[in-house]
Amino acid sequence: MKMRILPITFLMCMSMAIGAAQHHGIRQYNIVWDSQSKNSSESMPVNGHSLGANVWVENGEIYFYAAQSGAFDENNESLKMGRFRVKLKPNPFNKEDKFQQELKLKEGYINITSKHSEIGETEVKIWVEAERPVIHFEAESDTKLIMKVSYETWRAEDVLLDAEKVPGVRGRRASLFDYDNYLVDLIKYGDHFSLEDDKFYFFHNNDDHFSAFDFAIEQQGLQDIKGEMYNPLKNLISGGMLLGENLQFVGNSNGFYSGTPYKSWNFENASSSKNTSFQVFAIVDHSKNVQEWKNEIHKLADIDRTEEEIFKQNLEWWKSFWQRSFIILNEQSTNKETDKAWEAGRNYNLFRYQLGGNTYGLMPTKFNGGNLTFDPVLVDKNFNYDPDYRRWGGGSFTAQNQRLVYWPMLKSGDFEAILPQFEFYRRALSNAVNRTEHYWGHTGSSFTEQMQQSGLPIASHYGFVHDAFWITQRPLNYEEGKQSNRYVQTLFQTQLEFAFMILEYYKYSGNDISEYLPFIYNAVIFYDEHYQFRHRQETGKALDKNGKLVLYPTTPGENSPNSTNASDAIAGLTAVIQNSLELPQKVLPDSIRNYFEDLKNRIPDLEKFVYTDDSGKEHTLLRESKEDIAWHSGFMPSLYALFPYRLINSETEDFEYAQNVWKYKMNEENKNNYASWRPGVFMGANLLLTNYTKEQLLKKLGNSQRKYPTFWGPGHDWVPDHNWGGSGMIGLQDMLLQEKGEKIYLLPTWPKEWDVHFRLHAYKNTIIELNYFNGQIQQLTVTPESRKKDIILEYK
Structure with a gap:
């Protein structure tokens, strides 16, 4: 009861x-961990600010990959900074008596220790500053040691990416998603390296190279307005500077790691010491030139604080992070190793730590790995590519996946960390508005499901007229502006969802959202303007006989193209307008308020239908659309009124309609599949299905198949799968706390x-x-x- x-x-x-x-x-x-790792797939994350590092010890050497949010090359591939390898001489991690690698979660750093019969005790600490993009490596030993630091890169020179004829998302082009299945040769440009005094610089400079943005502009017929468009790739410089006490350059070398060739810049201490350290300073910036970029790095390095003072400040940041929010399950469990609920609680907090590592990034945390991907051949032996590779692209953003990374930050109170996702839309808004006006002659923003950080559709989903496979084939004389990928060609709903997320952010935090109101307004007005425009094309009339919009063609989820009145879009419009009108007078201008008051009367009602069960009893259900072509898709768009839009809950009269969808329409595969973005765990929580949600949560937030518990995937996406973790966080939070009105x-x-x-x-x-x-x-x-x-x- x-x-x-x-x-x-x-x-x-x-x-x-x-x-x-x-x-x-x-x-x-x-x-x-009390044993060393076999390879990078057995790495442990440490992160902060906008940086992520995968750390592991292999054959007595300490490695870490480093990556920073927003580092994209000309082809819009997400670039790692490189791989760092550290070897201490004499080696305390070679035939040691005791080894331990520990992620100190509360303090936000990794500690690696060794007890060696000849060397004594050695401790290595690796940490990333939470408030500045700097990685610190510190070693202390009972015995004087020489430290050898190697910077390793697979981008020492240009590489030809030939026209690989592999359809789908299994080829090399899947990491350059704009060019997926585009059968022409491409060049992956090399990086730049320089030694100046005691500093080693490594960076990628997009400069004025022809880029994926330029390609999309030409492909999509936007040359006439290119000068008005925001170009996120032009003059983008990303990389870092290695700086270490008493480090000297000792030469280059070459080798292979996980099948990928690399070139190494090697450094050693000039003399042995019981204490040694180095730092990696990182900057991603649209600098005017390389010197300006270096100047920004020098500002990071030139700071009047000791290492101890910086570390103490870092501890305070993470202390505040964990005081702000936490969920602890079965803390008094007598057998935590077998307690699956305790494990789910641990993994919730481990994954929140991963998200905390991009609080101040230039770009949002990517759903397909964030800054923590590793060698792809260790994810799937068929992906024998370099460490920059990830499936579903680097500089392309799949909105239905991205949303799941960011929804849990509201209830966890991580309000700063959510801003990179909002900034993504704010920066790209002008492009989404300009393309709408160019193609259809009306106002509003047409942010698509698969898009560049420029706000334009990725080229492969806009479609190629020639030399392409599968969904990327674009018919001749196809309507300008419309994508050829049938699964997403009329899917704009996620711009409404992120507009709604901003409004929810305001309700949670009370923080100023005035700079995001243009995005909210344009996301909404697009639906009003575009679907009046479409209905005029079809019938000569702007609205239906009842004075309502006819949302045709729309796509619920990624299912059933060319549907009418997709339920997720209707729920989104309703929720965004309703929540906007609840804003105080000082927040929402009268011009927008009056327009929204008028528009709310034009929004069609959610589609419903009556289902007759085997006994002849009738039940009212929510539909995906007027046609309801598919039986039901895994995205569950007919339940978007339940989540994310919170229009329906257990206290509303139509809650039964959502329950009936679950009882009578949802097939078992969609109920029980928990991988990646699958929404069962949070839909179940909001449907008050306690036993089902419990079982889904234990699967969703159970241990990954890898050494590190929250490196889930690949599932539908990649490793580590951040929308896998995000959807699990949402489910657990909604099991504990739901808001229904006041x-x-x-x-x-x-x-x-x-x-x-x-x-x-x-x-x-x-x-x-x-x-x-x-x-x-x-x-x-x-x-x-x-x-x-x-x-x-x-x-x-």
């Missing part, structure tokens, strides 16, 4: 010491046998901390206290 505890019971809740329990809880999730429902879909201690965020800058133990609420703290009246406790 469901129990509802009235707000007055807060007065009876026990008070507990928050800090000690919370800190102990995070520390129990440290990842500790009310905050706690434990709405929670298994009574699981203990949980969490701190999550809610609307109006509200913070909820709850400790549920042995089936009882032990502590509940609500900040501010004025929100206590809005809490409803639900558990079975």
